[in-house]
Amino acid sequence: MEKEQVIRQLKAQLHVNGHIIGASVGSGMTARLAALGGADFLLALSAGKYW
Numbered sequence: 116m117e118k119e120q121v122i123r124q125l126k127a128q129l130h131v132n133g134h135i136i137g138a139s140v141g142s143g144m145t146a147r148l149a150a151l152g153g154a155d156f157l158l159a160l161s162a163g164k165y166w
Contacts, residue, residue, distance in 0.1 A: 128155055 128135050138149035139158045146157050 125155060
């Protein structure tokens with residue numbers, strides 16, 4: 116998906132509902148459930164400690 120297309124979709128969502136929902140996720144399971152729950156975008160991160 117192109118950057119411009121993503122921006123257009125987020126602006127359209129903002130215009131329809133007045134908000135967009137983002138979720139910070141650290142695992143695939145959390146990402147899947149956030150997407151199923153209606154998140155408009157996901158921020159993938161790793162906050163774990165590696166020894």
